[in-house]
Amino acid sequence: MFEHCLSHKISKDSSTQHTILNLYEFHYINENKTWTEAQQYCREKHTDLATVTNMKDMKRLNNISAGYQREAWIGLYNKTLGTRTWFWSLPGVEFNESETNWNNNEPNDKGIKDSENCGIVYQDLKWGVQGCQWPEYFLCYDDMKTWQEAQSYCREKHTDLISGTKQLQDEEVKKLMNFEFKQLYIGLFRDTWRWSDGNSSSFRHWNLQFNYPQSNSGQYEVILIKENKTWKDALTYCRGHHRDLVTITNMDDRRRIQEKVKNASTPFVWIGLRFNCSMNVWFWVCNNWAWDEQNDCNMFGVMEAGGEYQWFQRNGSERFNFICS
Known part of the structure; x- marks a missing residue:
């Protein structure tokens, strides 16, 4: 499992001679425990299970776990009876309901409870929601992908899916919407997942080989x-x-x-x-x-x-x- 300790650590970047301040360390614990047991262990021995706030954290976790060919718990858990909360994909951009630009009757789930959890933008720059599993164009690449594939691509090739009202009001975005697309994905999503230590980070980095949790909400019974x-x-x-x-x-x-x-x-x-x-x-x-x-x-x-x-x-x-x- 991964745990993190909120301790200050000063290190030198030898290539730039700049001092880097890491506010926390990650530790890999090579023991088998349930998520609850892992959380209890981390809180007793250190601070809490790891919170991952950006891709830099992800790379640090990958480096620490190098050599271990197993999964490891982090501090993300699903409040199954919790309220779905909106987030912007780009870490550090806060969602503010007073700044939204929803289309008429949005957001809605079109009759299927809790099934639409990813944001799209229409040609008039109004926002809508739909199921995250449907292929759509997105801002940074001219191919159709699901929301999570689009997020993964943008993070790998650029920075992230377009996030926040400031970016959505950019003149280049308006030009693209006027001439090329009817609707496309933006970095807006909602879920019931929370971090164990109470951190409000919107960062998610799901394995695309498995079903995306936002798509599971309201999934049909078999x-x-x-x-x-x-x-x-x-x-x-x-x-x-x-x-x-x-x-x-x-x-x-x-x-x-x-x-x-x-x-x-x-x-x-x-x-x-x-x-x-x-x-x-x-x-x-x-x-x-x-x-x-x-x-x-x-x-x-x-x-x-x-x-x-x-x-x-x-x-x-x-x-x-x-x-x-």
Whole structure:
């Protein structure tokens, strides 16, 4: 685990001969503990679990943990019953509700509780919110990325996503919005995550291989239906009684669904994956499959209900349990 100690440490930068003041040190504790146990240990032995306030802190943590091929706790925790709070992505820029420029009826979650947690700006420079998982353009690169991918790219190539009302009122931003984009991501997000030591830092540095916590808010429940149906009948059932056949887009989704699949009464379960022979491509249905569309080879995706939970193709006329979202 990582802990930090709020002690002054003076060090010399040999390349510039400037004196650098570090207000705290990070220590790597090579012991296995739960997050709560780690927090208690750090508070007893030092100050608290580590708070990470910027990319410089991240690099320091990476240097300290070099050689340890394991995860380590930091002081970030989710107040699951807490109020979502708005932050600007750029550390040091404070969010002020009195300076907001929301579009009419924003922010809202469009009927899905707690599902929209990332900010966008429209051509008229009004702000809106949407789910962080949807690809959008963003200010610093002309490609479409999810909010967290955009943040990661901007931090790697530049400084951060555009943050704060001062930056959003820049003349260059106005020109871009007038001529090139209908809407794009800005560095505005909200979450229920807090730092153990009470620090109000907005800094987040999530692993992009896993589901982004802002995207998890209000996520759809997944339900195992222990009835044996063809793929098309399973799709009809899910859309009639729930939302859709399940889509799996990241490791968090996969782990969550595997827990449900363990209780299946068939060796495989249908998921929302179908194959198009003419295009030779697999894709998720996600409300995009037309009812009158012909599938020229009738092949669909299943997840095995045990073992390594691998995915296989099966003829759509076979009958299995299925997972709805």
